[in-house]
Amino acid sequence: MAETAQKTSWTPPQGNSSQFGVDRPATQTAKAQDDGDGGFRPNAGASMLDMEAIGDRKNENSYEWQKKQGIDRSKQVQIVKVSHMRYQHNDLDTMTKFLKDFGMHIVKESEDKERIWWRGYGNDQYVYYAQKGPERKFLGGCFEVESHAELEKATKIPGAGKIEEMTEAPGGGHLLTIHDPAGFPINLIYGQEPAPRGDYPNKIIHNYEVEKPRVRKFNRFTPGPAAVHKLGHYGYCVTNFEEELDFYTKNFNLIPTDFLYVPDESGQNKDVAVFMHVDRGEDPTDHHTLFMAHNPTTHVHHASFEVHDFDTQNLGHQWLGAQGYTSVWGVGRHILGSQIFDYWWDTTGNMIEHYADGDLVNKDTPIGWMHAGDESLAVWGPEVPKWFLD
Numbered sequence: 001m002a003e004t005a006q007k008t009s010w011t012p013p014q015g016n017s018s019q020f021g022v023d024r025p026a027t028q029t030a031k032a033q034d035d036g037d038g039g040f041r042p043n044a045g046a047s048m049l050d051m052e053a054i055g056d057r058k059n060e061n062s063y064e065w066q067k068k069q070g071i072d073r074s075k076q077v078q079i080v081k082v083s084h085m086r087y088q089h090n091d092l093d094t095m096t097k098f099l100k101d102f103g104m105h106i107v108k109e110s111e112d113k114e115r116i117w118w119r120g121y122g123n124d125q126y127v128y129y130a131q132k133g134p135e136r137k138f139l140g141g142c143f144e145v146e147s148h149a150e151l152e153k154a155t156k157i158p159g160a161g162k163i164e165e166m167t168e169a170p171g172g173g174h175l176l177t178i179h180d181p182a183g184f185p186i187n188l189i190y191g192q193e194p195a196p197r198g199d200y201p202n203k204i205i206h207n208y209e210v211e212k213p214r215v216r217k218f219n220r221f222t223p224g225p226a227a228v229h230k231l232g233h234y235g236y237c238v239t240n241f242e243e244e245l246d247f248y249t250k251n252f253n254l255i256p257t258d259f260l261y262v263p264d265e266s267g268q269n270k271d272v273a274v275f276m277h278v279d280r281g282e283d284p285t286d287h288h289t290l291f292m293a294h295n296p297t298t299h300v301h302h303a304s305f306e307v308h309d310f311d312t313q314n315l316g317h318q319w320l321g322a323q324g325y326t327s328v329w330g331v332g333r334h335i336l337g338s339q340i341f342d343y344w345w346d347t348t349g350n351m352i353e354h355y356a357d358g359d360l361v362n363k364d365t366p367i368g369w370m371h372a373g374d375e376s377l378a379v380w381g382p383e384v385p386k387w388f389l390d
């Protein structure tokens, strides 16, 4: 029999977010379809081609879109992938407890215990860097670039600092920090030694109605934290949406996968949010690595880490709940990106997500446009909390 999640006397601190512990107002989620006979069609799912999933909305080749924007691809700094997040916390002990419960493990800790590097089981040296400081601070996501020449190229971007050698971090390498027009740091790394990947979880066999390969094999699970594989994406809310979009799509090989729009006063559709992927040509990449949404205030929205599958995610949700942390929204299924999602507040008031089963895209995936509304967020899951959109 599976053991129940062990409860501890642990009480998370009420961090500096005003959204801790407040009842969540409900909003509307995705709609069912009429069957034309006074009822509703049964729910359905399909894994369909990107072109079909996007449907008959404005459907544009991403390289054509770049041309129209006057983007010179040869001037872009070539990113390979996103590798880790960087944060400052005033209470590292509390965050250490949280990140273990979130499914990461420490790969290195500085002697004075003021800097900690956290691993997943993928092939990144670390997926999360935390340093101790007087206040909560977002130190940006970090992207691996193709070569040292790309790092040097990036020093010409307005807001760029100096290339610095990482003498203490696992795997070393050189890091460059650039501040975007909204003031958010973005970090680029090159020369980090590759890390051996960890142990991968088992693939669970699923039985369908007439296809039941799992004969005399019983599914059994062990409760506990949902082990993190890798960093998937992160994003911001910004007051200067167009300027930010311009900055990221011109300076880096980041391409919009999907836009969300709203009609403006004149009835014209205005883009208010974007999900961007790293352009690796034919090679498949995650549906989004960086996202941005127009908002009355500029702030970080969340960072998201990949876990194995649906069961892992639910077991992880149960574990975080049993430790007394505050759930934001989840478990549910996104529409754009298709991920199964689960959002939590960490112990300093940053939003952090577990995701599984996200979409992959490449250069042939057309850009999609969708109306921005609650129905664009999830096809199933709990009601969307108001502050998810704040």
Ligand SMILES: [Fe+2]
Residues within 6 Å of the ligand: 233, 302, 304, 353
């Ligand atoms: Fe996310």
